[in-house]
Amino acid sequence: MKEEKTTPLRQRMIEDMDIRWLCEKTQKAHIRNVKHFASFLGRPPDTATPEDLRAYHLKMTQDGVSASTFNVRIISLRFFFGITCGRDEMKRFMQFHRKPRKLSISLSVEEVADLMAAVPGPGLKYRAALGISYGAGLRASEVCNLRVKDIDSNRMLIHVDDGKGGRDRKAMLSPSLLDLLRDYWRESRPEGWLFPIARQGIAQQWTERGASQRSARCRPDN
Secondary structure (H helix, E strand, O other): OOOOOOOHHHHHHHHHHHHOOOOHHHHHHHHHHHHHHHHHHOOOHHHOOHHHHHHHHHHHHHOOOOHHHHHHHHHHHHHHHHHHOOOHHHHHHOOOOOOOOOOOOOOOHHHHHHHHHOOOOOOOHHHHHHHHHHHHOOOHHHHHOOEHHHEEOOOOEEEEOOOHHHOOEEEEOOHHHHHHHHHHHHHHOOOOEOOOOOHHHHHHHHHHHOHHHHHHHHOOOO
8 A cells, every 4th residue: 555745653554554464445444544533633643642532532423423434433543553553552442333233125036036127238147247246145346256167056155255355255056046147158158257348347337326226126116
């Protein structure tokens, strides 16, 4: 990770993150959050006191910062003080906000069928990609990085390499999803990447529009 006009303190934090193999996105978030705290503090963040942390907590609460943003900032500060500054005792003065837990919406069999039918063509490419994402619980980036050899029909598994956090994992492959993938393979005959050429298109489309917009087509009022 490279930053212009990097201070010695920031450089040390970057090195600490590199040592722990934190991805670039996580590193940028940590740097941004510590910078936000330093802006609030008005001086170098490593000089902060417990009272400064308390005032920062209070300011975020009064500003109505969401629980997720609040907690992400605290995680960054815990890393900064605990690892980079060697001030582990500062963690005692950092509190997380509880985020309300809500049950996810589960689609019925009919709604899933309508959703799959609404996926645009040409062919079965996007339908197969969405089928893997919804049916096996894969992220868009994981779907785009699948290779043909990752579909293990003998053990009914999908091999996911370098998923979130750089971890490999396996996902269940249902018989109906396998049938869809076989139909797609007969149609397109992909070699190497399971979804060649369209890898960037799939990721961009899902990022810009989101799966929620597709599911809206299944609602009775639309």
